Amino acid sequence: MARVVPQSGGVHVLTIPVTTISGYDRIDPSSSPSREIVIEGARKTYITPEKVAINAIDDVSFSIKQGEFFVMLGPSGCGKTTLLRSIAGLETLDAGEIRLGSRRIDQLPPHERPVNTVFQSYALFPHLTVAQNIAFGLEMEGRPRPEVQARVTEMLELVQMQEMASRKPEQLSGGQQQRVALARALAKQPEVLLLDEPLAALDLKLRRGMQAELKRLQRTTGITFVFVTHDQEEALSMGDRIAVFDKGRPVQIGTPEEIYEKPVNRFVADFIGETNFINTDAVRAPDGAAAVADSPLIITLPGGQSVTLPKTVPTPDGTVTLAIRPERITVGDGAHHFATGTISGLVYMGTDLRCTVLLDDGTELGVRIPPPFDDKATKVGSVIKLYAEPANIRPLMPETAR
């Protein structure tokens, strides 16, 4: 039975629902719960050798809840590590403040902050054994020897390194060094544990294992973890909340789901996962007596269909960027099919087929086809129809120029 399918040239109006755009969590000082980290107006400027001032942290304000696994994600040089080091006390802010609960900590020396760090390089003391490394922080506090020893044993058990207690760091593998660094930082029972790309030096399999272990440790200890990474997959799989950083400030803060499903702008959509971007023209449709600026936008998709965007989405000079995830595009006929294209590339990945589809207007889209695979219908050169649920077509905020 043939179904009536809208012609690819026909006008089919989709309405994309308004999705709330979660910007910065602006801090309301009156409602700060007990031990959350509050960063307010933080700024740090570097002068490059070429005498150019660069804002490593550019007027950043947000808060990290107590007991949360908070991930700061971004490309290198986006300010995430500088901010982490400012919380640790290894950098001083040029402006703004950092509070832990009601106590201002940004002007305290590192040893007075209830905060410890796991460094990217691990920074284990090479002349000390594993046990001595873990004991170091406790000894600096002047804790009595029996207490130190008990705590070291406890920490060794926590990271399952009991047998390695008398080894030197150079005798350990990368993963083992990682565990020692973790045990050393946790030994002092900090309120906040800062982790600066701690898994970057590990190979993929080990990294997966450590990710799970870190999650477990965070849940069992209840300590606030602030985790810096440039690996979006790591961020998505570990974070309770993620702050995506770009050019010295968080662009979006939200749960992994929010960040993935509702990226606020092109940078976030591009940085997290794979995304197709479609640039289209947008036309304001005067709606009765309303002023032109308040009217809904009608945009034209590559397939020729039109979509009405809510008037609240601002667009500069008449164009809008749409983001569609490859796995949210479905092949075949459907009510919302939006484009027809030719398969120009195919990669078999086992779990799915990754296709590159060339649309009639020259736009290339990435599409993932889940099994079972139809070898006859999907091969290079075959023409396929694509459709996507309106909710999965997301208009992006233009990136604010700064």
Place this chain on the structure above:
Amino acid sequence: MTRTGTVEAEKRIPDPSPARIKRRNPKRPGQIGWLGSVPALIIGLLFTVGPLIIIVIFSFLSRPKTGGGVIYDFSLEAYRSFLVQVDFLGNTTFDPRYLAVFGDSLVQASVTSVVCLVLAFPLALWMATRKPRMQNVLVLLVTIPFWTNLLVRTYAWMLILNENGIVNTFTKAVGIGSVDLLYTPFASQLGLIYTFLPFMVLPIYSSLAGFDFRLAEAAYDLGAKKMAVVRRIILPIATPGIVSGLLLVFMPAFGSYVQPVLLGGGKLLLIGNLIAAQFGASRNWPFGAALSVIVLVMLMLTLMLIAFYSRRSGRKVEISL
């Protein structure tokens, strides 16, 4: 670690005809055959081991009735005269004079080493924390004294310290009057410290130059204050450099000759001067050789102790710059 890695890798390569490959002696790029090192070996033997053998042999020989040189007649007289004195009647009495010379030399060398260490450690730490380009310049500055002859530099100190020198001109102008500086043990000590300071700075600097200052950050993060970081982290890591610096300063300072004579005025007899005198005015070559052998054995024992320490603590001590 990498070395064992390569050896294992070689073992794993299937080898069709081991004998043939052995004959052809395959060289890895950058390897030189033994023939290339022959000239250096000959020079090494002639100029380092050769004189040592001669000294050891001489120390067991007798002195001629008159003049210098040796006669080939086995004798332990040289070693005996280091500790005991024989009078005309043949009575032997313990003679501590030469031991006292050793003691004085030991004190001077120790003071030199300790003062050099105290001065050099902060300097080396400061150097190691500069920017890389600045570090190169600083190392160059430290080695500048090596560009000129030691004697010339020592004469320069004489000009500084003598009655009409810079120091005395200043003290006279200030009104303190002239101070006797030249030809005092103080001047000799000063000269030694000046001469050997670079030998302390460079090894400590090189042990700190590779130091990962993120370790210091980690220590701060774990609650350490500045002094604790220096004491618990930086000092232990600099230990190999400190040990080799102490050796490099102590050994030559112990047998120093130029500074005690030119700056100290030869008032205090030190082991270097004593040995020199045996081959000079005293014309007692076997005794001079025996003194040299005693110094040599002492230093060797010290080195063995350090090697033992190095193996036990697992810290590598390199006696080089």
